[in-house]
Amino acid sequence: MTVFSIDVSDVWKSFKLPHQRQDTFKERFLHPFHHVEVEQLHALKGVSFSIEQGEFFGIIGPNGSGKSTLLKLLAGIYVPERGDMTVIGRLSPFVELGVGFNEELSARDNVRVNGALLGLTMRQIEERYDEIVAFAGLERFMDQKLKNFSSGMKVRLAYSVSIRVEFEILLLDEVLAVGDQEFQEKCFETLETIRSQGKTIVFVSHDVDAMEKQCDRVMRLYRGEIVEIGPPDEVIERYMATTHSMG
Amino acid sequence: MPGTRNAASEGVDLAYIGRVLRVVSVADFKLKYADSSLGYAWSVAKPLAYFAVLYAVFGRFFRLNLGFKHYPAYLLIGIVLWTFFLDTTNLGLWSFVGNSSLLKKLAFPRIVLPMAASMTTLLTFAVNLIVLAILIAIDGLRPALSWLFVPLLLLELYVFTLAISVILATLHARMRDIGQVWELAGQLLFYATPIIYPVGFLPRWAQYIAFANPFVQVLQDIRAVIVPQREAMTVAVVYGSEAARAVPLATLTIMLMIAWWIFKRDEPYLAELT
Numbered sequence A: 001m002t003v004f005s006i007d008v009s010d011v012w013k014s015f016k017l018p019h020q021r022q023d024t025f026k027e028r029f030l031h032p033f034h035h036v037e038v039e040q041l042h043a044l045k046g047v048s049f050s051i052e053q054g055e056f057f058g059i060i061g062p063n064g065s066g067k068s069t070l071l072k073l074l075a076g077i078y079v080p081e082r083g084d085m086t087v088i089g090r091l092s093p094f095v096e097l098g099v100g101f102n103e104e105l106s107a108r109d110n111v112r113v114n115g116a117l118l119g120l121t122m123r124q125i126e127e128r129y130d131e132i133v134a135f136a137g138l139e140r141f142m143d144q145k146l147k148n149f150s151s152g153m154k155v156r157l158a159y160s161v162s163i164r165v166e167f168e169i170l171l172l173d174e175v176l177a178v179g180d181q182e183f184q185e186k187c188f189e190t191l192e193t194i195r196s197q198g199k200t201i202v203f204v205s206h207d208v209d210a211m212e213k214q215c216d217r218v219m220r221l222y223r224g225e226i227v228e229i230g231p232p233d234e235v236i237e238r239y240m241a242t243t244h245s246m247g
Numbered sequence B: 001m002p003g004t005r006n007a008a009s010e011g012v013d014l015a016y017i018g019r020v021l022r023v024v025s026v027a028d029f030k031l032k033y034a035d036s037s038l039g040y041a042w043s044v045a046k047p048l049a050y051f052a053v054l055y056a057v058f059g060r061f062f063r064l065n066l067g068f069k070h071y072p073a074y075l076l077i078g079i080v081l082w083t084f085f086l087d088t089t090n091l092g093l094w095s096f097v098g099n100s101s102l103l104k105k106l107a108f109p110r111i112v113l114p115m116a117a118s119m120t121t122l123l124t125f126a127v128n129l130i131v132l133a134i135l136i137a138i139d140g141l142r143p144a145l146s147w148l149f150v151p152l153l154l155l156e157l158y159v160f161t162l163a164i165s166v167i168l169a170t171l172h173a174r175m176r177d178i179g180q181v182w183e184l185a186g187q188l189l190f191y192a193t194p195i196i197y198p199v200g201f202l203p204r205w206a207q208y209i210a211f212a213n214p215f216v217q218v219l220q221d222i223r224a225v226i227v228p229q230r231e232a233m234t235v236a237v238v239y240g241s242e243a244a245r246a247v248p249l250a251t252l253t254i255m256l257m258i259a260w261w262i263f264k265r266d267e268p269y270l271a272e273l274t
Protein backbone atom coordinates (compact mmCIF):
# COMPACT_ATOMS: atom_id res chain seq x y z
CA MET A 1 0.00 0.00 0.00
CA THR A 2 1.30 3.43 -0.88
CA VAL A 3 1.37 6.06 1.82
CA PHE A 4 0.25 9.54 0.83
CA SER A 5 1.90 12.67 2.06
CA ILE A 6 -0.41 15.00 0.22
CA ASP A 7 -3.83 14.40 -1.22
CA VAL A 8 -5.54 17.17 -3.14
CA SER A 9 -9.07 16.67 -4.39
CA ASP A 10 -10.90 19.07 -6.72
CA VAL A 11 -9.31 22.20 -5.26
CA TRP A 12 -10.40 25.60 -6.52
CA LYS A 13 -8.96 28.96 -5.66
CA SER A 14 -9.87 32.35 -7.02
CA PHE A 15 -8.92 35.87 -6.13
CA LYS A 16 -11.25 38.83 -6.16
CA LEU A 17 -10.12 41.72 -8.27
CA PRO A 18 -12.44 44.69 -7.68
CA HIS A 19 -12.83 46.97 -10.71
CA GLN A 20 -13.01 50.05 -8.59
CA ARG A 21 -11.00 50.43 -5.48
CA GLN A 22 -13.17 50.14 -2.45
CA ASP A 23 -10.63 49.38 0.17
CA THR A 24 -10.96 52.56 2.18
CA PHE A 25 -13.18 53.47 5.07
CA LYS A 26 -14.04 56.72 3.29
CA GLU A 27 -15.44 54.87 0.28
CA ARG A 28 -17.54 52.55 2.38
CA PHE A 29 -18.74 55.36 4.59
CA LEU A 30 -19.76 57.57 1.68
CA HIS A 31 -21.26 54.76 -0.41
CA PRO A 32 -22.36 52.08 2.03
CA PHE A 33 -24.67 50.30 -0.42
CA HIS A 34 -22.59 50.85 -3.48
CA HIS A 35 -22.21 47.59 -5.31
CA VAL A 36 -18.71 47.00 -6.63
CA GLU A 37 -18.20 44.83 -9.61
CA VAL A 38 -15.70 42.16 -8.74
CA GLU A 39 -13.84 40.11 -11.24
CA GLN A 40 -12.93 36.62 -10.13
CA LEU A 41 -9.51 35.50 -11.13
CA HIS A 42 -9.48 31.73 -11.16
CA ALA A 43 -5.98 30.76 -10.18
CA LEU A 44 -6.76 27.05 -9.71
CA LYS A 45 -9.67 25.31 -11.36
CA GLY A 46 -10.36 21.96 -9.76
CA VAL A 47 -6.97 20.30 -9.34
CA SER A 48 -6.70 16.76 -7.98
CA PHE A 49 -3.55 14.77 -7.38
CA SER A 50 -1.68 12.86 -4.70
CA ILE A 51 1.95 12.81 -3.70
CA GLU A 52 3.42 9.73 -2.12
CA GLN A 53 5.52 9.77 0.97
CA GLY A 54 9.19 10.06 0.02
CA GLU A 55 8.45 11.28 -3.47
CA PHE A 56 10.39 14.05 -5.22
CA PHE A 57 7.50 15.73 -6.98
CA GLY A 58 8.08 18.46 -9.59
CA ILE A 59 5.63 21.11 -10.78
CA ILE A 60 6.17 23.04 -14.01
CA GLY A 61 4.13 25.52 -15.96
CA PRO A 62 4.38 29.02 -17.38
CA ASN A 63 4.20 32.13 -15.18
CA GLY A 64 0.76 32.64 -13.72
CA SER A 65 -0.30 29.03 -14.14
CA GLY A 66 -0.96 28.65 -10.42
CA LYS A 67 2.16 26.93 -9.08
CA SER A 68 2.81 29.32 -6.21
CA THR A 69 -0.89 29.48 -5.35
CA LEU A 70 -0.95 25.70 -5.08
CA LEU A 71 2.09 25.65 -2.79
CA LYS A 72 0.57 28.32 -0.57
CA LEU A 73 -2.61 26.31 -0.31
CA LEU A 74 -0.60 23.25 0.70
CA ALA A 75 1.28 25.33 3.25
CA GLY A 76 -1.99 26.59 4.77
CA ILE A 77 -1.22 30.21 3.86
CA TYR A 78 -4.32 30.36 1.66
CA VAL A 79 -7.47 28.35 2.15
CA PRO A 80 -9.11 26.58 -0.78
CA GLU A 81 -12.38 27.99 -1.98
CA ARG A 82 -13.67 24.52 -2.74
CA GLY A 83 -12.23 21.04 -2.49
CA ASP A 84 -10.20 19.18 0.09
CA MET A 85 -6.55 18.87 0.84
CA THR A 86 -4.96 16.46 3.25
CA VAL A 87 -1.38 16.92 4.30
CA ILE A 88 0.18 14.22 6.44
CA GLY A 89 3.32 15.36 8.21
CA ARG A 90 4.98 18.59 9.19
CA LEU A 91 5.66 21.06 6.42
CA SER A 92 8.60 23.30 5.82
CA PRO A 93 7.53 25.87 3.25
CA PHE A 94 9.86 27.90 1.08
CA VAL A 95 7.55 30.09 -1.02
CA GLU A 96 7.96 33.40 -2.85
CA LEU A 97 11.74 33.47 -2.68
CA GLY A 98 11.92 32.35 0.88
CA VAL A 99 10.43 32.19 4.32
CA GLY A 100 8.91 35.29 5.81
CA PHE A 101 11.47 37.92 6.47
CA ASN A 102 11.35 41.43 7.81
CA GLU A 103 13.65 43.72 5.88
CA GLU A 104 14.26 46.07 8.79
CA LEU A 105 15.48 43.37 11.16
CA SER A 106 18.97 41.91 11.28
CA ALA A 107 19.53 38.57 9.57
CA ARG A 108 20.14 37.06 13.01
CA ASP A 109 16.74 38.16 14.32
CA ASN A 110 15.07 36.99 11.16
CA VAL A 111 16.49 33.51 11.66
CA ARG A 112 15.12 33.46 15.22
CA VAL A 113 11.64 34.64 14.20
CA ASN A 114 11.42 32.19 11.33
CA GLY A 115 12.88 29.31 13.28
CA ALA A 116 10.26 29.81 15.99
CA LEU A 117 7.43 30.21 13.49
CA LEU A 118 8.55 27.01 11.79
CA GLY A 119 8.31 25.17 15.07
CA LEU A 120 11.84 25.17 16.54
CA THR A 121 12.26 25.62 20.27
CA MET A 122 14.54 28.37 21.54
CA ARG A 123 17.14 25.77 22.34
CA GLN A 124 16.98 24.20 18.90
CA ILE A 125 17.35 27.64 17.35
CA GLU A 126 20.52 28.30 19.35
CA GLU A 127 21.91 24.85 18.58
CA ARG A 128 21.25 25.05 14.84
CA TYR A 129 22.04 28.70 14.39
CA ASP A 130 25.73 28.29 13.51
CA GLU A 131 24.95 25.51 11.06
CA ILE A 132 22.27 27.60 9.35
CA VAL A 133 24.63 30.53 8.96
CA ALA A 134 27.57 28.42 7.85
CA PHE A 135 25.56 26.63 5.19
CA ALA A 136 24.32 29.96 3.84
CA GLY A 137 27.92 31.21 3.95
CA LEU A 138 26.80 34.47 5.56
CA GLU A 139 28.83 34.53 8.79
CA ARG A 140 30.03 38.07 8.25
CA PHE A 141 26.61 39.50 7.42
CA MET A 142 24.33 38.25 10.17
CA ASP A 143 24.20 41.53 12.09
CA GLN A 144 23.20 43.49 9.03
CA LYS A 145 19.65 44.38 8.27
CA LEU A 146 18.08 42.10 5.73
CA LYS A 147 17.33 44.98 3.40
CA ASN A 148 21.05 45.17 2.70
CA PHE A 149 21.08 41.58 1.45
CA SER A 150 21.01 40.73 -2.23
CA SER A 151 18.15 38.48 -3.33
CA GLY A 152 20.66 35.65 -3.71
CA MET A 153 21.79 36.06 -0.10
CA LYS A 154 18.20 36.07 1.15
CA VAL A 155 17.42 32.87 -0.70
CA ARG A 156 20.52 31.17 0.72
CA LEU A 157 19.50 32.11 4.23
CA ALA A 158 15.85 31.21 3.76
CA TYR A 159 16.72 27.86 2.22
CA SER A 160 19.20 27.15 4.97
CA VAL A 161 16.49 27.76 7.60
CA SER A 162 13.86 25.73 5.74
CA ILE A 163 15.97 22.59 5.61
CA ARG A 164 16.98 22.76 9.26
CA VAL A 165 13.56 22.77 10.86
CA GLU A 166 11.68 19.59 11.72
CA PHE A 167 9.66 18.45 8.74
CA GLU A 168 8.45 15.51 6.70
CA ILE A 169 7.47 17.54 3.64
CA LEU A 170 9.55 20.27 2.02
CA LEU A 171 7.86 22.75 -0.31
CA LEU A 172 10.29 24.58 -2.58
CA ASP A 173 9.13 27.39 -4.87
CA GLU A 174 11.82 28.53 -7.31
CA VAL A 175 14.65 28.10 -4.87
CA LEU A 176 17.13 28.01 -7.76
CA ALA A 177 15.92 31.17 -9.47
CA VAL A 178 18.47 33.62 -8.11
CA GLY A 179 21.22 31.48 -6.58
CA ASP A 180 24.67 31.07 -8.09
CA GLN A 181 26.18 27.84 -9.41
CA GLU A 182 27.81 26.95 -6.11
CA PHE A 183 24.54 27.38 -4.21
CA GLN A 184 22.66 25.24 -6.72
CA GLU A 185 25.12 22.42 -6.24
CA LYS A 186 24.84 22.69 -2.47
CA CYS A 187 21.08 22.67 -2.85
CA PHE A 188 21.06 19.43 -4.76
CA GLU A 189 23.43 17.80 -2.30
CA THR A 190 21.13 18.60 0.60
CA LEU A 191 18.04 17.56 -1.34
CA GLU A 192 19.70 14.22 -1.99
CA THR A 193 20.20 13.73 1.75
CA ILE A 194 16.64 14.82 2.56
CA ARG A 195 15.33 12.42 0.01
CA SER A 196 17.39 9.54 1.37
CA GLN A 197 15.74 10.17 4.74
CA GLY A 198 12.42 9.28 3.13
CA LYS A 199 11.08 12.82 3.19
CA THR A 200 8.74 14.25 0.59
CA ILE A 201 9.84 17.14 -1.63
CA VAL A 202 7.55 19.31 -3.75
CA PHE A 203 9.70 21.20 -6.17
CA VAL A 204 8.56 24.12 -8.36
CA SER A 205 11.15 25.31 -10.84
CA HIS A 206 11.78 26.56 -14.35
CA ASP A 207 15.04 24.63 -14.45
CA VAL A 208 13.87 21.69 -16.56
CA ASP A 209 17.27 20.00 -16.60
CA ALA A 210 17.36 19.89 -12.82
CA MET A 211 13.79 18.65 -12.76
CA GLU A 212 14.46 15.88 -15.19
CA LYS A 213 17.42 14.67 -13.18
CA GLN A 214 15.85 14.91 -9.71
CA CYS A 215 12.13 14.30 -9.89
CA ASP A 216 10.24 11.03 -9.61
CA ARG A 217 7.20 12.55 -11.27
CA VAL A 218 6.39 15.92 -12.76
CA MET A 219 3.06 17.70 -12.95
CA ARG A 220 2.38 20.32 -15.62
CA LEU A 221 -0.02 23.17 -14.83
CA TYR A 222 -1.53 25.49 -17.38
CA ARG A 223 -3.92 28.32 -16.48
CA GLY A 224 -4.93 26.75 -13.21
CA GLU A 225 -5.50 23.26 -14.54
CA ILE A 226 -3.45 20.09 -14.55
CA VAL A 227 -2.35 19.18 -18.07
CA GLU A 228 -0.65 15.97 -17.11
CA ILE A 229 1.30 14.13 -14.43
CA GLY A 230 3.95 11.63 -15.42
CA PRO A 231 7.59 10.69 -15.80
CA PRO A 232 9.84 13.79 -15.89
CA ASP A 233 11.36 13.26 -19.32
CA GLU A 234 8.03 12.82 -21.10
CA VAL A 235 6.19 15.65 -19.34
CA ILE A 236 9.11 18.01 -19.84
CA GLU A 237 9.50 17.12 -23.46
CA ARG A 238 5.87 17.92 -24.22
CA TYR A 239 6.07 21.06 -22.10
CA MET A 240 9.09 22.28 -24.05
CA ALA A 241 7.32 21.51 -27.31
CA THR A 242 4.32 23.66 -26.38
CA THR A 243 6.39 26.58 -25.12
CA HIS A 244 8.47 26.52 -28.28
CA SER A 245 5.54 26.25 -30.61
CA MET A 246 3.94 29.20 -28.78
CA GLY A 247 7.09 31.31 -28.83
CA MET B 1 -9.26 25.79 8.34
CA PRO B 2 -12.02 24.78 5.99
CA GLY B 3 -11.01 22.17 3.48
CA THR B 4 -7.49 21.72 4.78
CA ARG B 5 -6.53 18.92 7.08
CA ASN B 6 -3.10 18.60 8.45
CA ALA B 7 -2.51 15.78 10.85
CA ALA B 8 0.56 17.47 12.29
CA SER B 9 -1.09 20.77 13.18
CA GLU B 10 -4.27 19.62 14.83
CA GLY B 11 -5.01 21.15 18.19
CA VAL B 12 -3.51 24.29 19.66
CA ASP B 13 0.07 24.02 20.81
CA LEU B 14 0.36 26.56 23.60
CA ALA B 15 4.12 26.16 23.96
CA TYR B 16 4.47 26.97 20.26
CA ILE B 17 2.25 30.02 20.55
CA GLY B 18 4.23 31.17 23.58
CA ARG B 19 7.53 30.91 21.70
CA VAL B 20 6.20 32.69 18.66
CA LEU B 21 4.76 35.41 20.85
CA ARG B 22 8.14 35.82 22.49
CA VAL B 23 10.27 36.10 19.35
CA VAL B 24 7.78 38.28 17.51
CA SER B 25 7.47 40.63 20.51
CA VAL B 26 11.22 40.95 20.80
CA ALA B 27 11.40 41.61 17.06
CA ASP B 28 8.62 44.23 17.29
CA PHE B 29 10.41 45.89 20.15
CA LYS B 30 13.64 46.02 18.20
CA LEU B 31 11.88 47.34 15.11
CA LYS B 32 10.34 50.12 17.11
CA TYR B 33 13.34 51.13 19.15
CA ALA B 34 16.40 49.52 17.55
CA ASP B 35 18.05 52.65 16.27
CA SER B 36 17.30 54.81 19.26
CA SER B 37 17.59 53.99 22.90
CA LEU B 38 16.29 57.53 23.14
CA GLY B 39 13.17 56.26 21.41
CA TYR B 40 12.42 53.94 24.27
CA ALA B 41 13.29 56.54 26.88
CA TRP B 42 10.80 58.85 25.17
CA SER B 43 8.04 56.26 25.14
CA VAL B 44 8.48 55.96 28.90
CA ALA B 45 8.80 59.71 29.41
CA LYS B 46 5.91 60.68 27.11
CA PRO B 47 3.08 60.24 29.61
CA LEU B 48 5.14 62.13 32.18
CA ALA B 49 5.67 65.01 29.78
CA TYR B 50 1.92 65.11 29.06
CA PHE B 51 1.31 65.01 32.74
CA ALA B 52 3.62 67.96 33.38
CA VAL B 53 1.93 70.05 30.68
CA LEU B 54 -1.62 69.09 31.56
CA TYR B 55 -0.98 69.58 35.24
CA ALA B 56 0.44 73.04 34.64
CA VAL B 57 -2.49 74.02 32.43
CA PHE B 58 -5.45 72.33 34.09
CA GLY B 59 -4.23 71.89 37.62
CA ARG B 60 -2.62 75.25 38.12
CA PHE B 61 -4.07 77.59 35.54
CA PHE B 62 -7.64 76.27 35.57
CA ARG B 63 -7.27 75.43 39.25
CA LEU B 64 -8.61 71.90 38.99
CA ASN B 65 -6.29 70.95 41.80
CA LEU B 66 -8.22 73.07 44.27
CA GLY B 67 -11.20 70.75 44.00
CA PHE B 68 -9.25 67.81 45.21
CA LYS B 69 -6.28 67.12 47.26
CA HIS B 70 -4.68 64.46 45.13
CA TYR B 71 -5.23 65.86 41.66
CA PRO B 72 -1.68 64.94 40.48
CA ALA B 73 -2.20 61.24 41.24
CA TYR B 74 -5.71 61.41 39.81
CA LEU B 75 -4.42 62.98 36.59
CA LEU B 76 -1.39 60.72 36.19
CA ILE B 77 -3.49 57.57 36.57
CA GLY B 78 -5.68 58.82 33.73
CA ILE B 79 -2.76 59.67 31.46
CA VAL B 80 -0.84 56.44 32.05
CA LEU B 81 -3.90 54.27 31.38
CA TRP B 82 -4.88 56.32 28.33
CA THR B 83 -1.37 56.21 26.87
CA PHE B 84 -1.36 52.44 27.21
CA PHE B 85 -4.74 52.13 25.52
CA LEU B 86 -3.92 54.46 22.65
CA ASP B 87 -0.35 53.24 22.01
CA THR B 88 -1.40 49.60 22.06
CA THR B 89 -4.30 50.09 19.66
CA ASN B 90 -2.19 52.27 17.35
CA LEU B 91 0.55 49.65 17.20
CA GLY B 92 -1.93 46.77 17.07
CA LEU B 93 -3.66 48.35 14.10
CA TRP B 94 -0.55 47.63 12.03
CA SER B 95 0.00 44.11 13.25
CA PHE B 96 -1.38 42.39 10.11
CA VAL B 97 -0.67 44.95 7.41
CA GLY B 98 2.82 45.59 8.78
CA ASN B 99 3.65 41.88 8.86
CA SER B 100 2.37 40.95 5.43
CA SER B 101 5.70 39.34 4.49
CA LEU B 102 5.22 36.85 7.33
CA LEU B 103 1.55 36.32 6.53
CA LYS B 104 2.27 35.61 2.88
CA LYS B 105 4.98 33.07 3.52
CA LEU B 106 4.12 31.12 6.64
CA ALA B 107 1.04 29.58 8.21
CA PHE B 108 0.81 30.23 11.93
CA PRO B 109 -1.94 31.34 14.33
CA ARG B 110 -2.47 34.90 13.12
CA ILE B 111 -3.71 36.07 16.52
CA VAL B 112 -0.14 36.14 17.86
CA LEU B 113 0.61 39.26 15.79
CA PRO B 114 -1.76 41.65 17.60
CA MET B 115 -0.85 39.94 20.87
CA ALA B 116 2.85 40.47 20.21
CA ALA B 117 2.25 44.12 19.37
CA SER B 118 0.66 44.56 22.80
CA MET B 119 3.75 43.15 24.55
CA THR B 120 5.91 46.13 23.59
CA THR B 121 3.45 48.64 25.00
CA LEU B 122 2.79 46.42 27.99
CA LEU B 123 6.47 46.73 28.92
CA THR B 124 6.36 50.51 28.66
CA PHE B 125 3.14 50.46 30.67
CA ALA B 126 4.84 48.49 33.44
CA VAL B 127 7.63 51.05 33.64
CA ASN B 128 5.05 53.83 33.73
CA LEU B 129 3.19 52.11 36.55
CA ILE B 130 6.38 52.13 38.60
CA VAL B 131 6.73 55.87 38.04
CA LEU B 132 3.08 56.25 38.98
CA ALA B 133 3.65 54.28 42.17
CA ILE B 134 6.53 56.59 43.11
CA LEU B 135 4.41 59.69 42.53
CA ILE B 136 1.59 58.20 44.56
CA ALA B 137 3.99 57.53 47.42
CA ILE B 138 5.35 61.09 47.25
CA ASP B 139 1.77 62.35 47.24
CA GLY B 140 1.37 60.76 50.65
CA LEU B 141 -1.05 58.00 49.62
CA ARG B 142 -0.60 54.77 51.54
CA PRO B 143 -1.43 51.29 50.25
CA ALA B 144 -4.64 49.68 51.41
CA LEU B 145 -6.02 46.19 51.05
CA SER B 146 -8.41 47.41 48.36
CA TRP B 147 -5.42 48.05 46.08
CA LEU B 148 -5.47 44.33 45.39
CA PHE B 149 -8.31 45.03 42.97
CA VAL B 150 -5.97 47.03 40.75
CA PRO B 151 -4.34 44.05 38.94
CA LEU B 152 -7.78 42.68 38.17
CA LEU B 153 -8.88 46.03 36.76
CA LEU B 154 -5.69 46.27 34.70
CA LEU B 155 -6.40 42.83 33.30
CA GLU B 156 -9.85 44.04 32.27
CA LEU B 157 -8.26 47.04 30.57
CA TYR B 158 -5.79 44.78 28.77
CA VAL B 159 -8.50 42.47 27.46
CA PHE B 160 -10.56 45.43 26.26
CA THR B 161 -7.51 47.02 24.59
CA LEU B 162 -6.62 43.76 22.87
CA ALA B 163 -10.18 43.34 21.58
CA ILE B 164 -10.08 46.83 20.05
CA SER B 165 -6.59 46.12 18.59
CA VAL B 166 -7.79 42.92 16.92
CA ILE B 167 -10.84 44.69 15.45
CA LEU B 168 -8.67 47.53 14.12
CA ALA B 169 -5.94 45.24 12.78
CA THR B 170 -8.49 43.13 10.91
CA LEU B 171 -10.35 46.15 9.51
CA HIS B 172 -7.00 47.59 8.45
CA ALA B 173 -6.42 44.61 6.14
CA ARG B 174 -9.56 45.62 4.23
CA MET B 175 -9.50 49.39 4.65
CA ARG B 176 -6.15 51.05 4.47
CA ASP B 177 -7.28 54.42 5.79
CA ILE B 178 -8.51 53.00 9.09
CA GLY B 179 -5.34 54.43 10.69
CA GLN B 180 -6.46 57.98 9.96
CA VAL B 181 -9.96 57.22 11.19
CA TRP B 182 -8.60 55.84 14.45
CA GLU B 183 -6.25 58.75 14.94
CA LEU B 184 -9.16 61.15 14.77
CA ALA B 185 -11.33 58.90 16.94
CA GLY B 186 -8.51 58.72 19.49
CA GLN B 187 -8.31 62.48 19.78
CA LEU B 188 -12.05 62.84 20.18
CA LEU B 189 -12.15 60.03 22.72
CA PHE B 190 -9.41 61.64 24.78
CA TYR B 191 -11.50 64.74 25.33
CA ALA B 192 -14.76 62.84 25.69
CA THR B 193 -13.26 60.70 28.43
CA PRO B 194 -12.82 62.09 31.94
CA ILE B 195 -9.04 61.88 31.94
CA ILE B 196 -8.00 65.45 32.70
CA TYR B 197 -11.29 66.59 34.19
CA PRO B 198 -13.49 64.92 36.82
CA VAL B 199 -16.53 62.92 35.69
CA GLY B 200 -18.77 65.40 37.49
CA PHE B 201 -17.95 68.00 34.81
CA LEU B 202 -19.98 65.98 32.31
CA PRO B 203 -23.76 66.42 32.12
CA ARG B 204 -25.74 63.56 33.60
CA TRP B 205 -26.68 61.93 30.30
CA ALA B 206 -23.05 62.01 29.15
CA GLN B 207 -21.98 60.29 32.35
CA TYR B 208 -24.32 57.40 31.57
CA ILE B 209 -22.79 57.03 28.14
CA ALA B 210 -19.23 57.43 29.37
CA PHE B 211 -19.62 54.61 31.86
CA ALA B 212 -20.74 52.18 29.21
CA ASN B 213 -17.07 52.32 28.16
CA PRO B 214 -14.98 49.76 30.07
CA PHE B 215 -12.02 52.14 29.88
CA VAL B 216 -13.90 54.76 31.92
CA GLN B 217 -15.12 52.15 34.39
CA VAL B 218 -11.59 50.79 34.94
CA LEU B 219 -10.14 54.28 35.17
CA GLN B 220 -12.68 55.41 37.76
CA ASP B 221 -12.46 52.19 39.74
CA ILE B 222 -8.68 52.49 39.97
CA ARG B 223 -8.95 56.13 40.96
CA ALA B 224 -11.59 55.28 43.57
CA VAL B 225 -9.34 52.63 45.06
CA ILE B 226 -6.13 54.64 45.10
CA VAL B 227 -7.15 58.27 45.53
CA PRO B 228 -9.40 58.92 48.52
CA GLN B 229 -12.26 61.19 47.44
CA ARG B 230 -15.35 62.56 49.11
CA GLU B 231 -17.56 60.69 46.67
CA ALA B 232 -15.76 58.52 44.15
CA MET B 233 -17.57 58.55 40.84
CA THR B 234 -17.70 54.88 39.86
CA VAL B 235 -20.19 53.22 37.57
CA ALA B 236 -22.28 52.07 40.53
CA VAL B 237 -22.46 55.59 41.97
CA VAL B 238 -23.31 57.26 38.67
CA TYR B 239 -26.08 54.83 37.79
CA GLY B 240 -27.15 54.63 41.43
CA SER B 241 -27.03 50.85 41.52
CA GLU B 242 -24.47 48.12 42.07
CA ALA B 243 -26.12 46.18 39.26
CA ALA B 244 -24.88 48.85 36.83
CA ARG B 245 -21.46 47.22 37.00
CA ALA B 246 -22.87 44.92 34.36
CA VAL B 247 -23.09 47.79 31.84
CA PRO B 248 -19.36 48.22 31.00
CA LEU B 249 -18.90 44.45 31.30
CA ALA B 250 -21.61 44.00 28.68
CA THR B 251 -19.74 46.40 26.37
CA LEU B 252 -16.54 44.45 26.98
CA THR B 253 -18.29 41.17 26.14
CA ILE B 254 -19.80 42.63 22.97
CA MET B 255 -16.40 43.99 21.87
CA LEU B 256 -14.81 40.59 22.48
CA MET B 257 -17.51 38.93 20.44
CA ILE B 258 -17.11 41.40 17.60
CA ALA B 259 -13.33 40.97 17.69
CA TRP B 260 -13.65 37.19 17.60
CA TRP B 261 -16.25 37.22 14.84
CA ILE B 262 -14.45 39.66 12.55
CA PHE B 263 -11.09 37.98 13.14
CA LYS B 264 -12.43 34.49 12.49
CA ARG B 265 -14.15 35.75 9.35
CA ASP B 266 -11.01 37.29 7.86
CA GLU B 267 -8.25 35.10 9.33
CA PRO B 268 -8.12 32.69 6.35
CA TYR B 269 -7.71 35.62 3.95
CA LEU B 270 -5.12 37.73 5.74
CA ALA B 271 -2.35 36.56 3.40
CA GLU B 272 -4.35 37.76 0.40
CA LEU B 273 -5.64 40.97 1.95
CA THR B 274 -2.39 42.41 3.25
Ligand SMILES: Nc1ncnc2c1ncn2[C@@H]1O[C@H](COP(=O)(O)OP(=O)(O)O)[C@@H](O)[C@H]1O
Binding pocket: A015, A016, A041, A042, A043, A061, A062, A063, A064, A065, A066, A067, A068, A069, A070, B271, B272
Ligand atom coordinates in the same frame (compact mmCIF):
# COMPACT_ATOMS: atom_id res chain seq x y z
N1 LIG C 1 -2.75 37.38 -3.84
C1 LIG C 1 -3.21 37.41 -5.10
N2 LIG C 1 -4.18 38.30 -5.46
C2 LIG C 1 -4.64 38.33 -6.72
N3 LIG C 1 -4.23 37.51 -7.70
C3 LIG C 1 -3.28 36.60 -7.41
C4 LIG C 1 -2.72 36.51 -6.10
N4 LIG C 1 -1.79 35.51 -6.10
C5 LIG C 1 -1.78 35.00 -7.37
N5 LIG C 1 -2.66 35.66 -8.15
C6 LIG C 1 -2.94 35.36 -9.56
O1 LIG C 1 -3.16 33.98 -9.69
C7 LIG C 1 -2.57 33.47 -10.88
C8 LIG C 1 -1.58 32.38 -10.54
O2 LIG C 1 -0.47 32.94 -9.88
P1 LIG C 1 0.74 32.10 -9.29
O3 LIG C 1 0.20 30.98 -8.51
O4 LIG C 1 1.66 33.04 -8.61
O5 LIG C 1 1.43 31.54 -10.62
P2 LIG C 1 2.88 30.92 -10.83
O6 LIG C 1 3.53 30.73 -9.52
O7 LIG C 1 2.61 29.65 -11.56
O8 LIG C 1 3.63 31.88 -11.70
C9 LIG C 1 -1.93 34.67 -11.57
O9 LIG C 1 -2.82 35.14 -12.56
C10 LIG C 1 -1.76 35.67 -10.47
O10 LIG C 1 -1.85 36.97 -10.97
Ligand SMILES: [Mg+2]
Binding pocket: A067, A068, A069, A173
Ligand atom coordinates in the same frame (compact mmCIF):
# COMPACT_ATOMS: atom_id res chain seq x y z
MG1 LIG D 1 5.30 31.50 -8.72
